[in-house]
Amino acid sequence: MLSAAIREALAADLARAECSREPIAPLTSVHPQIDVVDAYEIQLINIRRRVAAGARVVGHKVGLSSLAMQQMMGVDEPDYGHLLDEMQVFEHTPVRTAKYLYPRVEVEVGFILAADLPGAGCSEDDVLGATAALVPAIELIDTRITDWNIALCDTIADNASSAGFVLGGQRVAPVDVDITGVEAVLARNGEVVAKGRSDAVLGNPVTAVAWLARKVESFGVRLRAGDIVLPGSCTRAVDARPGDTFVAEFDGLGSVRLSFE
Secondary structure (H helix, E strand, O other): OOOHHHHHHHHHHHHHHHHHOOOEOOHHHHOOOOOHHHHHHHHHHHHHHHHHOOOOEEEEEEEOOOHHHHHHHOOOOOEEEEEEHHHEOOOOOOEOHHHOOOOEEEEEEEEEEOOOOOOOOOOHHHHHHHEEEEEEEEEEEOOOEHHHOOOHHHHHHOHHHEEEEEEOOOOEOHHHOOOOOOEEEEEEOOEEEEEEEHHHOOOOHHHHHHHHHHHHHOOOOOOOOOOEEEOOOOOOOEEOOOOOEEEEEEOOOEEEEEEEO
16 A cells, blocks of 8 residues: 555556656556555546646546456456546547547446435445436546556546536436446447447446445545446457547437547
8 A cells, every 4th residue: 555645646647647648657567556445546636636727526437347358457346537518529529639648539338316325235236216317428538647557546546437428409218218238339430430239338337336326435535416337348459540520329219420620
């Protein structure tokens, strides 16, 4: 476990890397003794800093929600990060690729909560009962670590590699769709580059949201009414380049687009 001073210093390194767009070496290579608790505390230091500067937490994202990604990272559970209002991008406003270091996009079935979720003991039924709508979403992921050379604690400390998100316009009640059977197709500049299905996310995206509600409580965080939750990607991540336009189509949920300049 790291000292409070080292946690603060590493948080500052990540914040500078994000601001300057100059990546840093993996935290795990510089401080191999770092553990998951250290990593979440480093993440929270930067989230609190951004909130103090005027940002607002609008939700959370789940990462490492597929078995393949967990096996690659050598873990047996997902991780999570925060979504801030300043991270939201919009369908009809191209984002500047130069704002990011190594941007990629992921396709997700988003949740919009109508009620607070319990923490410990949160169940899938609790999630379904509290969900106002499902929404087509794309998460923009990035890393402040050189060349995506990350281990588990690197991505957790770096806000679970989250950098932005965009929501499509359609809102669908959970009872109106088979949440485990949503087929998703991602096209880049009109060419299909990834396909997947919602049950790639822990077998059921609702399971990921329930896990998240239980997990964040241990760090003094709760999922609240109005929050956006991105439970994990239905597809592999795809690199984003200047001039790219992505469109994600979801059976029964509509579509969402994201373009880069």
